[in-house]
Amino acid sequence: MHFALNRSNLTQMKQRLPLLILLLVLPAIFYAQGGFGLPPGFDLKQFQKNEEQAMWFIQYDSMITRVSTFDRGMTGKDFVCYQDKKGWKVVAGTIDSLGMSNTRYFQVDAKNVVTEMKKKGDTVLVASIARAIFNANIQHKKLNLAVSSSWKKYARVNADQTITVSMFCDQDAGGTIWYGPECAWWYTADGKNVVTTKIINTAPMMAGINANTINLSCPKEKMPTVGTMWLAYRMMQKYPHINVAYKTGTSTLNYNATDKTYSWQHAAN
DSSP, rough: BBOSSTTTTTTTTEOOOOOOHHHOOOOOOOOOOOOOTTTTOOHHHHHHHHHHHHHHHHHHHHHHHHHHHHHGGGGTEEEEEEEEEEEEEEEEEEETTTTEEEEEEEEEEETTOOEEOOOOOOHHHHHHHHHHHHHHHHHEEEEEEESSSEEEEEEEOTTTTTTEEEEEEEEOOOOEEOOOOOEEEEETTOOSSSSEEEEESSEEEEEEEETTTEEETOOOOOSOOOOHHHHHHHHHHTEEEEEEESEEEEEHHHHHEETTTTEEEEEEE
């Protein structure tokens, strides 16, 4: 059964933001609450959590892009990003087993203005995040998932001070869109020891592309995963219809370029 988006359908999730803000700022997300018409096993609250995480990754990338635009000398640098009360801190340098060396600190404020900091930020936190990324890179190599030359990597400090490092396939040099493996490691607050690991799908897949539509699949899951949602948001301007098929249904992200809105539509198998 198919469930269309309209005011009476409580599966609708939609937001309206200017295009630039949508891409560069984590938005306030508005949901119509409720579970009517959702595919079997679809957990709305978990969907919201997955979307928040995916959008946080989008914002993380946007901070690095802003700093790289501000200072063109960032080629080949490693990055650590974290948030505080004043906005985002972006640290460029070289990640190694001890933390991070040759660092430069930048701040991106609430208005997305970039400034280079005269004084270094939280060096202890940066070293811990960098160690977590370094150690996650080692764990990732052991999985032998080299489908592309590069992987997107994100590190986030959690409320309990553990550090989560997440990795997703990036496009290869030929422009092929890879997806499937979603790797996450939780590290102790110092970034040295793994607390737990979560690997979703170890079989890399090429995204199915048909004109302005992308088709993704996570057949063992009951809803779109964080990684498929992250990929959908990255690609929705170029491909305004992105289908994510899973065990009990399909969720479609539709992007309207005219009024700069997007919405999710869910259908049971």
